[in-house]
Amino acid sequence: MTTHAARANMNLRDEIQAYWSKRAETFDSQPGHEIFSEEERAAWHALLRRHLGDGAGRAALDLACGTAVVSHLLDDLGFEVTGMDWAEPMLERARAKAAKRGRRIRFYLGDAENTLEPDASYDVITNRHLVWTLVDPLAAFREWHRLLKPGGKLLVVDGDFVNAGPIAKAARALSAWLVRLGLGSSGPVNGPVTGEMAATHQSILSRVYFSEGARADAVVALLKEAGFSRVTLDTDMRAIHRTQRKNFSFLKGLERATQHRYAISAQK
Template identity: 50%
Template sequence: MNQVSNRNIRDEIRDYWSARAETFDNDPGHKIAEGDECRAWTALFLRHLGDARGRRLLDLASGTGEIAMLCHDMGFRVTGLDWAEPMLARARAKAKTAGADITFLEADAEIIPAPSGSQDVIVTRHLVWTLVDPLAAFQEWRRILAPDGMLLIVDGDFVKKSLLSRALTKLFGSSSTHHPHARNWHEDILSQVHFANGARAEAVADLLRRAGFTEVRIDSRLTAIHRAQARQFGWRKSLMRRSEHRYVITARR
């Protein structure tokens, strides 16, 4: 692994996602489509979090605000946090258009400017695999959760490819929509984060336990979401996504 300062790698991560903000929602799998996909994500969150009941929820790595908007519509009191201001600008615009009362903050998800015990729920989608120091981040997340608070992680191993994925890539080439320069930048960043070899669910769960979380559970039942997204992806990319190691992890403070 390259030896660089935390500041340098974190700045690179922030700049990378800032550069992608303008077209982020154009890439299937980022924006949550109305109808079946929205219902599938809502059902997933209900399965693990139960009814919102007005609980305080922090959406980490909020991006353009898709998960924050979903949770707001479910009845949570939502704060979204992201390190990339261009992402937040789009999230705020969405919330304003929808009349949604969501606060969006610019901050590093590993160093959160929030009081201890100030949130009832923390959710995050596709953040953990990019963390520089996940153990410290998980300890920070536990700090800001209220007693008996819940954490929900949606993530995956986006590095190691399954046999099926490798075969499809060999036959048809990569399905990535990244600009070639952005792709190279992404690979350079990836080599410097903790999960450079892929964020496997059990490894993430083990770090959560080490950070003090309890009732850590892994759920790979994402079929409804994959099925709903298939229309956007087309059969090849949809098949590749289903072959990936994707999961939900829940834990309690």
């Protein structure tokens, strides 16, 4: 358990790092994080191809790679992949997964907002569910712009996990009511994050830049301010959500499918 004194000596970035280090224990068991079917894998491949094309040996940096789910998708498509994460326990699992599959993916410990990588060193940069956690997204976007080669592409996959629409609110309320009656399972749509971990998640969410929700239009505006061009918003995540729904209860699947989720591609 994290004591009050320990928390007092940690800044927000430290707390984020510690939180995701702890989440590594169960990350791959959670639908929406790991891929649980070939149909879902194909849906992700289609999304990546739609915005990035096939790899053809191009250099890709997967920021906040976690256990390397997206890194392996990029590897499948022929990219030369580097995965970076701030949580060593995530990277341990990422390296083990690559070794098991016999894949040559480079992994290293680093900060997505200050990567220390050379200028113009990547053709493609990706991240999934990173932007909502950023303390200074404009600085991060400028860093990512610096890392890309001229003509290189960025793909952000994220969402607003704060502001639920009316359908999501109704599904969440009904799910909670069923839990109280003993007719449903507890835990949020992304997996079993409860108790102290849930409180930590909420505390972090309340203090990051997008504490009021990472709406796509706000992300697009910051990407343009950071120097990106040809910024394209893609909200068609239906194929991915359809395959993921098999691993959620009906109500949690409905909640997820009606959240404000998106992919944003941008070019240097």
